[in-house]
Amino acid sequence: MLTSxxxxxxxxxxxxxxxxxxxxxxxxxxxxxxxxxxVICNGTSSTHIKALVDEVDKQLSEAGEPPxxxxxxxxxxxxxxxxxxxxxxxxxDEARKFYNLERLWNxxxxxxIATLPVPQSQEA
Numbered sequence: 001m002l003t004s005x006x007x008x009x010x011x012x013x014x015x016x017x018x019x020x021x022x023x024x025x026x027x028x029x030x031x032x033x034x035x036x037x038x039v040i041c042n043g044t045s046s047t048h049i050k051a052l053v054d055e056v057d058k059q060l061s062e063a064g065e066p067p068x069x070x071x072x073x074x075x076x077x078x079x080x081x082x083x084x085x086x087x088x089x090x091x092x093d094e095a096r097k098f099y100n101l102e103r104l105w106n107x108x109x110x111x112x113i114a115t116l117p118v119p120q121s122q123e124a
């Protein structure tokens with residue numbers, strides 16, 4: 001079983017590998033019981049968003065942590081992937097600006113993605 005830090009690390013790396021824009025990881029442990037981490041990024045098109053979501057799903061499913069649920073796949077502007085302790089948000093630029101989760105969760109600490117542990121089997 002992976003830790004929430006490892007799940008966030010795998011998700012952030014998968015998004016980065018698929019050229020997601022402005023990947024951010026927020027540590028929300030002290031702000032909410034919803035999740036320990038929010039991973040937030042932008043895709044450049046509906047096709048790119050789908051590719052980002054598919055890659056996160058693939059990487060975490062292979063690591064034994066498939067998503068509990070996915071929401072918004074038909075909306076083309078925001079997809080939410082719930083991994084229990086980690087929630088991944090993939091937006092269009094416009095939707096990210098509109099929802100502005102970073103402002104909503106401004107008390108959460110932003111985590112340097114390079115410091116997140118990634119299991120060796122997930123490293124390139």
